[in-house]
Structures are given as structure tokens and as C-alpha cells.
Amino acid sequence: MNPDSKCNAVALVCLALMGCGDAVPEGGAPPGSPPEVVDSTLAPEGWETVANQYQSFTLTQPSTVRFGLGETWVTKELAAGSVYCFFNPDPAPGKFKTCQRKTQQNPVPEPALSPACATFYPSGFALSSVRQAPAVPALAKPAKGVAVSEPTYKTCLVRATDHTADGVSGFARNDYSRRQAFNSNSTKQLVYALDGYWHVYDANTRARLKQLSGPAGDAEPQWHPTNPDLLYYLPTNGIGMKLHELNVATGATRVVGDFGARLKARWPAAMAAWTKAEGSPSADGRYWCFMVDATDWVSAGVFTWDRDTNTILGMYDTHGDRPDHVSMSPSGNYCVVSGDGAGGTAAFSRDFSTRTQLLGISQHSDLALDANGEDVYVAIDYGSNEGDVFMVNLRTGVRTALFATYLSGTATALHVSGKAFARPGWVVVSTYADGGGSLQWLHRKLLAVQLKANPTVYTLAHHRSSPNGYWTTPVASVNRDFTRVVFNSNWGNGSDTDVDTYVVELPANALQ
Numbered sequence: 001m002n003p004d005s006k007c008n009a010v011a012l013v014c015l016a017l018m019g020c021g022d023a024v025p026e027g028g029a030p031p032g033s034p035p036e037v038v039d040s041t042l043a044p045e046g047w048e049t050v051a052n053q054y055q056s057f058t059l060t061q062p063s064t065v066r067f068g069l070g071e072t073w074v075t076k077e078l079a080a081g082s083v084y085c086f087f088n089p090d091p092a093p094g095k096f097k098t099c100q101r102k103t104q105q106n107p108v109p110e111p112a113l114s115p116a117c118a119t120f121y122p123s124g125f126a127l128s129s130v131r132q133a134p135a136v137p138a139l140a141k142p143a144k145g146v147a148v149s150e151p152t153y154k155t156c157l158v159r160a161t162d163h164t165a166d167g168v169s170g171f172a173r174n175d176y177s178r179r180q181a182f183n184s185n186s187t188k189q190l191v192y193a194l195d196g197y198w199h200v201y202d203a204n205t206r207a208r209l210k211q212l213s214g215p216a217g218d219a220e221p222q223w224h225p226t227n228p229d230l231l232y233y234l235p236t237n238g239i240g241m242k243l244h245e246l247n248v249a250t251g252a253t254r255v256v257g258d259f260g261a262r263l264k265a266r267w268p269a270a271m272a273a274w275t276k277a278e279g280s281p282s283a284d285g286r287y288w289c290f291m292v293d294a295t296d297w298v299s300a301g302v303f304t305w306d307r308d309t310n311t312i313l314g315m316y317d318t319h320g321d322r323p324d325h326v327s328m329s330p331s332g333n334y335c336v337v338s339g340d341g342a343g344g345t346a347a348f349s350r351d352f353s354t355r356t357q358l359l360g361i362s363q364h365s366d367l368a369l370d371a372n373g374e375d376v377y378v379a380i381d382y383g384s385n386e387g388d389v390f391m392v393n394l395r396t397g398v399r400t401a402l403f404a405t406y407l408s409g410t411a412t413a414l415h416v417s418g419k420a421f422a423r424p425g426w427v428v429v430s431t432y433a434d435g436g437g438s439l440q441w442l443h444r445k446l447l448a449v450q451l452k453a454n455p456t457v458y459t460l461a462h463h464r465s466s467p468n469g470y471w472t473t474p475v476a477s478v479n480r481d482f483t484r485v486v487f488n489s490n491w492g493n494g495s496d497t498d499v500d501t502y503v504v505e506l507p508a509n510a511l512q
Contacts, residue, residue: 047100051085057099058082062226064102068092077226079284080422081373113483114204116147117156117505127448127458127510128153131441136462141491142502145206150461150504157461160201160486161191161500166208170194171499173488174475177415177430178278178327178366179221181486181501182479183228188248189486190221190231191501194471200248203484203503214246214253218277225285232256232285238274238293257305259290259312266315267301269294278325280367281307282332283421287350289328289335291318302326304335304350314351318343324362329375330421334394336377338362347377347394356397367394368418370451371425378416378427378451380405387411389429391451400453409437415475423482425451426511428460430476430487433467446476446485446504448511458511460504465489468496483508 043049047066051057059065059080066075067087074087085099113120137151144162149155161172168191174181175192182189182203189203196217200209215221215233224230229249235242243257263270272293281288286307292300299322304313314335321341328335329347336358338345344360358377359365365379368391375394380387386404393400405412412434418427427449434443448458463474465488472495476487485504490496 043100046103048103049098050101051083051099053085053097053099055085055099056082057085059101065099066102067097067099069095069097079225113156113505113507114158116145116158116206120147120149120156120505121507125154125507125510126512127155127460127506129456129458131457133439133441133443135439136444136464139464144500153459153461155460156505158206158503158505159500160189160203160206160503161208163193163500166199168193168199168208169197171471171497172199172501173471173499174477174486174501175221176278177364177417177428177475177477178280178419179477180223180280180419180479181477182484183223183231184226184480185228186479186481186484187228189501189503190223194497210248212246212248213251214244218274220275220277220279222281222285225283232281234274238272238290241270241273241292243288256307257288257310259303259305262312263292263300263303267292267294269298270300271295272297273303275327276323276325278338279327280419282328283330283369284332287313287328287332289326289337291323291326291337293322297322299323302335302337302348302352304328304352314349314353316348316352327367329367329394330369330418331373331375334375336367336394338365345377345379347375356392356394358392358394364413364415366416366418366427368416368427368451369421369424373424376418376451378402378418378449380414380416382411389414389416389449402449402451402453402455403442403457405442407437407440407442410434410440410443411436412440412443413473415473417477417485420478420480420482422480423511426482427451428476428478428485430463430474432463432465432473446474446487448482448485450511456512460485460506461487463487463489463502464492465499466492466494468494471497471499481508482506482511 066073068091072091074091142148142159144159150157163172172191189201191199198212198215217236219233221231221233241260245256246253270292273290288305291302294300299318302316323337323339326337334347336347340361345358347356363379370376376391378391380389387406388401390401412431414431429447446460450456472490474487478485490499
């Protein structure tokens, strides 16, 4: 059975729940067999039959779906997208079943702007896609929580933190572009401090809510995809090989994955399991990819893990060729291993049986969903003739150039954020540290980039951060529905640590 037949078209996640590549489940005909005809009127009140076993169907909004027959069902909360009608565990092996959708769904609210930006945008507002390089106009550093109009691009800009007034050590910054700063409903925001502590802010009022107890230093916190109070985190640098879940509202914590014994059975000297700061789980939080470091930080291997079944799905020996980082793709179908060694950057299937080369080295990048819901790797290739920003489809291996960065003798550094899983087909790119010539259209900006050949590129704002070491990089990150983009800035003062976070808020229909 071709696993792509049921997984490669999923818009948000591979929620097929049969696990791509599994054997045909017990009972019934394999996928592709003529389905039995099921009378949809047999569904009880409050439910409607949407598919027969082994068929696919599409959800236009998050929904409650059950799989089974009679009084025996497996029920799941699913995101919008394509769904394959077979859930594990099979509720009735050997019997033909259906998928039913709950008809009385909880209403899905429109993505809301914060109070500061709620009345900001006039009717008919449109983002600018003009590729020009205007001078960056002067703008006084905004007061925290006050909406200001970005002078050139007329977007709603809000300063989210004031590290001095907030009592946050050294700086209050967004951690990284490849990490989701906002929780599932964009009501909370993660902020990182110079002393290694993590803080949670109210994403609407900008109030600092608390300093977290548990995550410290490079703990790689990841928000739960649907529960706005939960996040996952690792022990610092992955030492101890456990994944924790923390309720940020109550402080309760538990271990959801203890990998130590299983990893030591394969790699006896294993001591750390992590992504090395740049990885993420699948968009639904189910599938994870970790790299394993042994004593003296010698690379032992990489493994994939299923959170829902607490099962290690595949292991791969690196023989000391240490990745720069690893990450799961949004669908959960691929583990991407990024490195500067002989292997370069490659996408592996979950069981490591197949491999697709993406780039010869590791570059700033992220994994995203294209408009068809397929996994893509988006990065910059400084070795290409034009310094292309490009994407590669992980299923097909097809590479598509998005735009050139070597313009009029210039070069620039950039980061990519592909975390807008509910708005597939777009990424955020933040550029900084340009040099070699005159200011070009892409420099010193936050950009919304369409994932297609000859893409539309919207400029969202100038970030106004003067480069002075790593902490001053904007590392812009986008929320799930592409209505908020967070970035760091020293606001042109040249300091290497006087850095706060700022947010550009966008109307829900801004990307056309």
C-alpha cells in the first residue's frame, strides 16, 4: 500500500490515524476496494455520516468525528483538512464501519485582533506587495501595549514587552523563528529572558503572567496544538531524555515520553534527546523527531516517536555525523535531518526507509505546508547563483525558487517561520545584516512569502533592529492563522541586549 495515498493531501496534519505505511488493518477490504453503500439516514440525531471505511473526506472546520458502528466508536477531535476514514485502534475488527461527523459543532470564532488593534484597520485595507526599498523612516520606540501605525506599510504594530518594567532579566525576546511563540488560540505568548527563564505573557493585554517553573535554558518549549494552557518541554539540552507536559495555568507537570531505556538499548552511551533548539513536532503534536547525543556530545543517532501510542517508530544511526538540528514535518510524515556533514540536509520517512536530499549543507530554514497541504522545506541557498530563497516538496523532491537575495551585489541573512499551519501556503521571512551595496527591497523587513513560483510577497514592517550579535536578530515567528507575527528589536539603539518583542497584527483576510 502506498502510504502517500492517504497522507500526502492532508491540509493541516496527517490525522489519518492509521499511521502512514501501516499494514492494512484487520477486517474489511483494503483501500481502493469498492465501498459498501451506507445509508446516511441511519446516523443518530446530532451526527451525519460523511464517509465509509477506507474513503477520504474533507472537514472545512475543526470537528468531532467518530469511526465505528452500532454502539462501538473511536471519537477524535480533528483539525480542518482531508481525513482518511480509518482510525486506530480499530473499534470493531472484521466489521465494516463508517465515519460520522458531529453536526452540532462548537462555533469557530474568527481570529481576533487584540484590543490595541481591534479598530485599527480601515475597510478595504490591503497589504503592500510592491518590491521597493524605501528608506526606513524614523519612529520613536513605542510604549508597551500601544498600537502604532507602521509608517511605510500601515500595519498595526504593538510593543509586547518592556523587559525593564516587566522585571525580566536582560531582555525579553522571541526565542526563534522555527518555534511557535503563540499558543493554540493566540491568547498567550512565550518570551525568553537572558537568564534562561521562560515567561508567559497575555497576548492581548501584554501583561506578563508568570515565570515558568520547569523549562530552563534550551528547553525547546512547544505549545500544545489545541489546548491553550499546555506546552511540552525538554530538560535543558535534552539531558535525561524525557519529554514533559506543563499546564501553564496550574503549574501541573507530567512526563509524556521517557526515552532513556529504549535509547540506551540501541545506543548504550546515550545521554540527551532533543532537536538541538530548532525542531518542532508535527502540526497536530503527535509525531516527533529527536537527535540523540552520547557522552561528550558525540552524535549517536536520530529517532521518531508517536506521542499518542508512546511508540518509537524508527531509529537511524549517525555514526558521529552530528546534525545541526532535526525536526518533524507538519504532516508528521517526514523527519528532516539538517547538517553540514556528508549527509547535508535530507528528509527521511518516519521509519527511515526512504531519504530525499534537500540541500548539501544546513541553512536557516523551516518546514511548512504549501497551499495543497503538502510538506515543504523552505530555506536560503547561498551557493546558488542568485542566493535563492527556495522550497522543496518533501514528497516529490521538486525544488522551486521563490526569490533571489543577491541583488545589485548585496547579500543578506534571514530566518524563516512556517508555523502558520492553519493558513497553508505562506511563510514569514525576516531579513537582517545586509551588506555589499545599496538597500534592496527585501532588506531589514518582515515579509509574508507565498509558497509558489513567482510568489506574491507582502511587506509587513521594518523591524528596526540594528545588528549587534545573535540576540538582536529579529527571528520573526508567525502564529497558526497568520494574524500575528512576533519579532525582536533593539529599536536601532545598537545594544546587544536591550531587546524587546514586538507584534504585527493582521486582519484574518490580509493574505490574498
